Amino acid sequence: MDNTIQKGADYQYKSGMTRRDSLKWLSVLSASALVPSLAACGSPKDQTKAIAGHWPDLKLDKIQAKGYGKDPELVNADRMAWPRTLTPAQLTLVAVLSDIIVPRDGAVPSASEVSVPDVVDEWVSAPYDRQQRDRLDILSTLAWIDTEAETRVSKKFA
Amino acid sequence: MKDFDVLVVGSGAGGAMAAYTLTKAGHKVLMLEAGRDYDPTTETPMFNTGADAPLMGAGTVDKDFGFYDATVDGGWTVPGEPYTTGENSEFLWWRARMLGGRTNHWGRFSLRFSEHDFKGKTRDGLGADWPFEYADIAPWYDKTEDLVGVCGTNTGLDDMPDSAEGVLQPPPKARVPELLVSAAAKKLGIATAPMHRAVLTRPKDDRQACFYATPCGRGCSIGAAFQTTTSLIPMARATGKLEIITNAMVSSVDADENGKVNAVTYIDKETQQAVTLSARVVVLAASACESARILLNSKSEKFPMGLANSSGQVGKNIMDSTGASLGAQIPLLEGRPRYNEDGHTANHLFIPWWGHAQHARGELDFPRGYHFEIGSGFRAPGSGAPGNLQGYGKEIADQAKRQYGAYVGLALRGEMLPNAQSYMEIDEKVQDKWGIPVAKFHWAWSKHELKQVEHGLKTAKKILETMGAKFTDPLPSAETAIAKGGQIIHEVGSTRMGASATDSVTNQYGQTWDCDNLFVMDGGVFASNPHKNCTLTIMTLVMRNASWLASQLDKGAL
Structure with a gap:
């Protein structure tokens, strides 16, 4: 858990997504209901009552975006063929977890880096x-x- | 082009070789390709890394073999162009809708069939013999290997006929894990040999030698890995005698009352209109099952079972290769010094079929042979985490580094015999988006293939255990281990050649028995499907048969 502590309580993962990519999807996201909602599994307070082994029963909306198709541009691939759906909090949690698995090791960068x-x-x-x-x-x-x-x-993991 | 001599359907291994051979012989060719134009010199992602690709390049339903695989508008599914299967049948049909077809991404394994392979029925009474001798075709193998550019060596092994002196290009050096496989196999009395691949290790024509860095399945912008779009098609175009129409999906071949073919009808995919072109001679090379589909859809009063089908054999006798694999982490290979062993992507050494003598002595309970392809080496990481990693931090990183490049897989590819349950017909209830009735496949492996796979899995286990692998789980059954029909993408036999019009569709030159100006020049004409990967033999047969066709045209016989 050292890594979590090192990152500090206010650590937030900064996506490598460029500003242009973000803007590209801002309109898409606001125009659709693609933002995943964890509310579907009940508020965190409700879940604290559950036993430790409780596995959330998420009701996720099906991803409606299209894939890159059968003949995508290969040499300059579009990495943004579909909108991203993780919230900043989820991205930060992924960053913390992945850095526990692969932390920085000398000159070798960590997973989030x-x-x-x-x-x-x-x-x-x-x-x-x-x-x-x-x-x-x-x-x-x-x-x-x-x-x-x-x-x-009595607090979130990250 | 109105005055072409021959209309060729398809631009892959068969169609491109037909066009090359005919144009070089002075004949004008019009080629129809169902897919789009494709240029490997500008479209190949040679040096892109997994990190440049969506999902780190992982395969999806859009790109089954990974994002960078050089298959355009195809794969196991083609949008708007379904196929169906019979009850209890599983069959997968790989298609590519692009100039050059599946040669743009094929494995490039190029092993010759032998006299043993061509005369299996004479030996064991099963399947069908080919209507010629190995000696008839050996010089054509030499010419084809020389034109295509094949690296490998003459081994003298009974399953690997020699090429003429100077034909083969030098093979790359064996990788360290392959040498370990070789040592283990040798202990069991099994030889390894350099794989023959259609990859240049020396420059040829306008094509460069392989620089051992990029995966061949993406295609090859420098032309080292053979594909018709960097070789036969540009060479045929350079004669000034080839015209190509892309996005032309052929639906039928028309014949007159006397059985003479006189026209081909295709759907122009851009206008969605049917176009009928008169033709003096037609060569079908649309792929084994697509050519059979065209013939079966070419019904008329005179040919109610479809064109060239008086034998009833069109669509029958479909054979794929058998496929199964077994692999293991090899402790001896863990933590070995790093060096670049990319090589020409595929295995540099493989295990040819070693059982001819055992077969002759009656020691095997399956009739036909197989080979093993070796998967090993330090490879560029993909989207998955390899090995069995446990833990966190430095512990897991050290495991990953130690295990890297220490996994060895043996992939079996074996000969399948034709059987009455494995065939295709037309599904009259389903049409593709062009209005063409689709293919319906029926499939069943017989005991011959299952016994062969069982033997192969046991042998692979012995080799891997000799290398130090430990297996805790029992081997899977052959029924669960064997690949699905079509999955190895060696489907052939749907318009087989033979010595008689009663049990085959074409003669030894791919000329249909029923229509003397209609030829099939793709894998459909295979009378059997030896374990050795079909493409080299498709090209060799086509070079021979298109040369024969050219001589018939010269004589005015057609």
């Missing part, structure tokens, strides 16, 4: 079956960890 949270965001936001299955697992894990932390120490 090489934008692993952005890759996870791209992955869980993708409209393909495999990624949507992973999305449920990953978002459930993130929700569970925060709930578990609240149960044990």
Whole structure:
């Protein structure tokens, strides 16, 4: 847990997404109901009552975006073919967790320093079956960890 | 072009070789390709990393073999162009809708068939013999290997006929894990050999030699890895005698009352209009199952079962290769010194079929052979975490580094025999978006293939255990381990050649028995499907048969 402490209480992961990409999707996101809502699994307060082994029962909206299709541009690939769906809080939690698994080691950068949270965001936001299955697992894990932390120490994990 | 001599359907291994051979012989060719134009020199993501690709390049339904795979508008599914399967049948049909077809991304494995392969029925009574001898085709293998550019060596092994002196280019050096496989296999009396691949290790024509850095499946902008779009098609175009129409989806071939083919109808995908072109001679090279589909859809009063189908064999006898694999982490290879072992992407060494003598002595309970392709080496990481990693921080990083490049996989590719349950027909209830009735596949493996896979899994386990691998789980059954029909993408036989019009669709030159100016020049004509990957033999047969066709045109025989 050292890494979490080192990052400080106000640590927030900064996405590698460029400002242009952010603007590109701002309108899409505000015009649709793509922002995932964790409210569907009940407020954190409700969950603190649950036993520690409780696994959240998330009801996620199906990702409606289109994939990159059967003939995408390969040489200059569009990494933003679908909008990202993780909230800043979820991205930060992913960053903290991935840096616990792969912290900086001397000159070798940590997971978050090489934008692993952005890759996870791209992955869980993708409209393909495999990624949507992973999305449920990953978002459930993130929700569970925060709930578990609240149960044990009365605050969120990150 | 109105005055072409031959209309060729398809631009892959068969169609491009037909166009090359015919134009070089002085004949004018019009080629129809169902997909879009494609230029590897500008479209190949040679040096892009996984990090440049969506999802780190992972495969999706849009790009089944990964984002960078050089398959355009295709894969296991083509939007608007479905295929169906019969009850209890699973079959996968890989298609590419692009100039050059599947040659843009194929594995480039280029192993010759032998006399043993061509005469299996004579030996064991199963399947069908080919209507020629190995000696008839050996010089054409030499010419094809020389034109295509194949690296490898003459081994003298009974399963690997020699090429003529000077034909093969030098193979790359074996990788360290392959040498370990070689040592283990040798202990079991099994030889390894350099894989023959259609990859240049020396420059040829306008094409550069491989620089051993980028995956061939993306295509090759420098032309080292053979694909028709950097070789046969530009060479045929340079003669001034080839015209190509892309986005032309052929629906039928028309014939007159006397059985003479006189026209081809295609859907122009841009205008969605049907276009009919008169033709003197037609060569179908649309891929084995697409050519059979065209023939079966070419019904008329005179040909109610479809064109060239008086034998009833069109769509029958479909054979894929068998596929199964077994791999393991090899402790001996862990933590070994790092060096660049990218090589030409695929295995530098493989395990050719070693069982000819055992077969002759009656020691095996399956009739036909297989080979192993070796997967190993330090490879660029993909989207998945390799190995079995546990823990956090430095502990897990050290594990990942130690395990890197220490996994060895053996992939079996074996010969399948034709059977009455494995065939295609037309699904009269389903049309594609162009209004063309679709193919319906039926599939079943027989005991021959299952026994072969069982033997292969046991052998692979022995080799890996000899290398130090430990297996805790029992081997899977052959039924669960065997790949699905079509999944190895070696489907052939749907318009097989033979010695008689009663049990085959074409003669040895790919000329249909029923229509003397209609030829099939793709994998459909295979009489059997030896374990050795079909493309080199498709190209070799086409070079021979298109040369024969050119001589018939010269004589005025057609």
